[in-house]
Amino acid sequence: MEVTINQEANKTLVVLNGRIDTTNADKFQQDIAPLLQGEKPDIEIDCSGMEYTSSQGLRIFLMLQKSVMARQGQLVLMHIKPQVKEVFDITGFSNIIKII
Amino acid sequence: MRKLFNPIKDKSGEIIEFLMSSPDMPADEGLQFKIRLSIEETVENVVRYAYEDSVGWMEVGTELDVSGLLLTITLKDAGKPFNPLDSPDPDITLSAEERPIGGLGLFLCKQLMDEVVYRYEDGCNILTMTKNISQAQ
Numbered sequence: 214m215e216v217t218i219n220q221e222a223n224k225t226l227v228v229l230n231g232r233i234d235t236t237n238a239d240k241f242q243q244d245i246a247p248l249l250q251g252e253k254p255d256i257e258i259d260c261s262g263m264e265y266t267s268s269q270g271l272r273i274f275l276m277l278q279k280s281v282m283a284r285q286g287q288l289v290l291m292h293i294k295p296q297v298k299e300v301f302d303i304t305g306f307s308n309i310i311k312i313i
Numbered sequence: 314m315r316k317l318f319n320p321i322k323d324k325s326g327e328i329i330e331f332l333m334s335s336p337d338m339p340a341d342e343g344l345q346f347k348i349r350l351s352i353e354e355t356v357e358n359v360v361r362y363a364y365e366d367s368v369g370w371m372e373v374g375t376e377l378d379v380s381g382l383l384l385t386i387t388l389k390d391a392g393k394p395f396n397p398l399d400s401p402d403p404d405i406t407l408s409a410e411e412r413p414i415g416g417l418g419l420f421l422c423k424q425l426m427d428e429v430v431y432r433y434e435d436g437c438n439i440l441t442m443t444k445n446i447s448q449a450q
Contacts, residue, residue, distance in 0.1 A: 235357045236326045265346065267353050268418035278409045296346045303424045304417050305405025 215262075216244035224255045230262035233270030242273050249277070254286035261292035271304060278310050289313055315374035321390075325360045328373055329353055335375040337384055343450035347425040348384070351442055354418035355388055355397065363392025363438065382447040388440045395438055396431045398423070 214231040225248065233241050248256055256277075266274075274290075281288040290312045293301070301307045314335045318324050332338075332352050338345060359371055372389040397419045403412075423429050428443040 235329075235353055265349070267350060267357075268415075268421055269357075271417055272414050275409065275412060275414055279414075282409055296343060300350070300421065303421060304403070305407075305412075308405075309407075309409035309412060 214241055214244075216241065218245075218247055224257060227256060227258040228262065229258060229260055232265040233263070233273070234265060234267045235269055238267070238269035238273065241270065242276075245273065245277060249280045252284055252286075254281055254284060254288075256281060256286065256288045258288070258290050259292055260290050260294070260297065263294065263297055266297055266300060268304075271300070271306060274306065274310060287311070314376075315372065317370060317372045319370035320368050321360050321364075321371045322368060323360075325353070325357050328356050328360070328371065332356075332373055332375060332386060337375040337377045339384070339446040341446070341449040344444070344446055347450065348386070348444055351422040351425050351444075352386060354422045355440060355442065358397060358418065359388060359390050359392065359438075363390045363395065365393075382445060384444050384446050386442045386444075389437050391437050394433050396433070397440065398429060398431050 214233055214237045217228040219226045227248065248254065278288055288310065290310060293312055298307070298312065301310070301312065314337060316331055318328055321328070329349065329352055333345070333349055338348065363369060369390060369392055374387045376385045377383065400416070400419055402420050403416050422442065426442040426444050430441045432439050
């Protein structure tokens with residue numbers, strides 16, 4: 214799992230590559246820690262390279278969503294693969310995290 | 314295909330890869346995705362919680378029925394009795410603020426597999442998960 218974070222003006226662009234599973238979820242949580250700071254964050258995450266997520270990854274996405282909302286910001290997941298999207302659909306996460 | 318892992322502390326990855334490398338696994342990537350996720354959630358649950366200090370064993374196996382269409386994955390451990398099917402399903406209609414963090418793993422497994430059955434027998438937890446692998450997904 215690789216996380217790349219780029220700050221462009223007021224927008225934070227994130228690119229995820231690889232798999233989020235039980236072996237690397239802790240590292241993923243550390244990697245996205247910078248996204249948990251700052252007022253009114255505007256975060257776009259390119260998920261086109263995310264091949265898999267387990268519930269360990271989902272809990273981190275939910276934590277991020279809660280953090281972003283508490284700071285009156287917004288979070289968007291883009292280009293999510295159909296199989297991963299299904300995991301978000303089954304768990305109701307598609308309704309609480311914006312996916313385009 | 315069957316294998317005993319002892320001890321299981323920090324062995325989740327190895328146990329998952331053993332099951333996924335079974336010749337019983339379907340070639341279809343969509344099916345593999347769902348099966349892997351179900352295996353990961355249930356194996357991880359045993360490795361983390363079955364034994365208080367994580368020192369204990371786990372036997373895992375895969376099996377195809379005579380038709381070759383029904384894949385069954387079995388997980389067995391001698392940890393504390395725990396029926397994962399007793400856990401309440403998460404309320405997926407709640408808002409992000411209301412949703413508790415966690416509690417999704419076993420729910421995903423139940424949704425992704427066709428049948429999940431638990432029994433406690435001779436001091437062991439035995440979980441069997443079945444998936445019809447005849448259709449690409």
